[in-house]
Amino acid sequence: MSTPPDVDRAAAGRAAVAARQARAAIKAAVAAGERNPLAVAEAAWREPEGPEARLRVRELLGSLRGLGPKRVAGVMAQLGIAEVKKLGGLGVRQRRALADWLRERAGDRARGRLVVLAGPTAVGKGTVSAYIRENYPDVLLSVSATTRAPRPGERDGVHYFFVSDAEFDRMVADDEFLEWATVHNLSRYGTPRPPVEATLASGRSVLLEIDLQGARQVKRAMPEAVLVFLLPPTWDELVRRLIGRGTESPAEQARRLETAKVELAAQDEFDVHVINDNVERAAQEVVDLLTAVRSAHAPELND
Numbered sequence: 001m002s003t004p005p006d007v008d009r010a011a012a013g014r015a016a017v018a019a020r021q022a023r024a025a026i027k028a029a030v031a032a033g034e035r036n037p038l039a040v041a042e043a044a045w046r047e048p049e050g051p052e053a054r055l056r057v058r059e060l061l062g063s064l065r066g067l068g069p070k071r072v073a074g075v076m077a078q079l080g081i082a083e084v085k086k087l088g089g090l091g092v093r094q095r096r097a098l099a100d101w102l103r104e105r106a107g108d109r110a111r112g113r114l115v116v117l118a119g120p121t122a123v124g125k126g127t128v129s130a131y132i133r134e135n136y137p138d139v140l141l142s143v144s145a146t147t148r149a150p151r152p153g154e155r156d157g158v159h160y161f162f163v164s165d166a167e168f169d170r171m172v173a174d175d176e177f178l179e180w181a182t183v184h185n186l187s188r189y190g191t192p193r194p195p196v197e198a199t200l201a202s203g204r205s206v207l208l209e210i211d212l213q214g215a216r217q218v219k220r221a222m223p224e225a226v227l228v229f230l231l232p233p234t235w236d237e238l239v240r241r242l243i244g245r246g247t248e249s250p251a252e253q254a255r256r257l258e259t260a261k262v263e264l265a266a267q268d269e270f271d272v273h274v275i276n277d278n279v280e281r282a283a284q285e286v287v288d289l290l291t292a293v294r295s296a297h298a299p300e301l302n303d
């Protein structure tokens, strides 16, 4: 038996009222200075179905102190955003332009930078991150949660937070991850959001060493993040490193090399390429990106 149409209509009406109220509450919170407009935009890009995503850019900007409708229209024209656009409907460039503008306006130039280090298996991501951890204590290296078992020598809370499947499920349900992914079809890995946000807000930079799927998610949620792709000097050297590491069986090595080909093909999605021919130099290049002053952005980061 189907639901009578007037009941459907009433339910839809109630949902629309609730959605309008949710948007009004967001605008009120921004106007009162209780919610940071950039955090609202980032929530929209994280949760395409959430109330923030349905908020029009015009409404968000209109909630900012001192911004009348004329100036809102001017800013939107400057950012290349059409008048009717909702936050959730913005393209990558528009997101980045809006995020930069909001940050600039807040005079929040001291906000730290989020740098993501990714690259094919065995290129040396772990080695370069470990070098940074030991030699640049000012850089916060995010500690991921994972469902895989600890290896000998790995410490909980230092290399990873080792959690059960059930705990990982709970963290996903409670929206505690900035991004998460199943890696090598095996275990789940995720970046806990609160330490990253708190560190960026305090003006310090954060480095994430995560896989390609995670890097893509971060770019979607935070377009201002700088994505770094670590490259091997040559393909043969990558093979040598994987075999030399000796942590995978020959069958697993073959599987990872197949994945590596796919991953290398994605390098154009990244903002910066760093060749890991020398650990110390590659680490220095990554750290330079973390500490670069915004105005000294390499041109390719501003495009």
Ligand SMILES: Nc1nc2c(ncn2[C@@H]2O[C@H](COP(=O)(O)OP(=O)(O)O)[C@@H](O)[C@H]2O)c(=O)[nH]1
Pocket: 121, 125, 126, 144, 145, 148, 179, 180, 181, 183, 189, 190, 191, 209, 210, 211, 212, 213, 214, 215
């Ligand atoms: N998406 C995502 N990937 C992660 C995270 N933490 C680690 N990884 C990736 O998971 C993969 C496996 O890491 P690991 O188990 O330490 O083994 P490895 O293959 O020896 O580096 C690597 O590609 C990491 O970059 C995370 O929080 N999120």
Ligand SMILES: Nc1ncnc2c1ncn2[C@@H]1O[C@H](COP(=O)(O)OP(=O)(O)O)[C@@H](O)[C@H]1O
Pocket: 119, 120, 121, 122, 123, 124, 125, 126, 127, 128, 241, 242, 244, 245, 276, 277, 278, 279
């Ligand atoms: N610049 C480098 N030169 C030579 N060997 C390297 C370099 N960087 C890493 N390695 C070696 O390559 C292997 C893979 O490095 P690892 O950090 O485990 O890679 P990933 O974390 O990207 O899977 C390790 O045996 C490591 O010692």
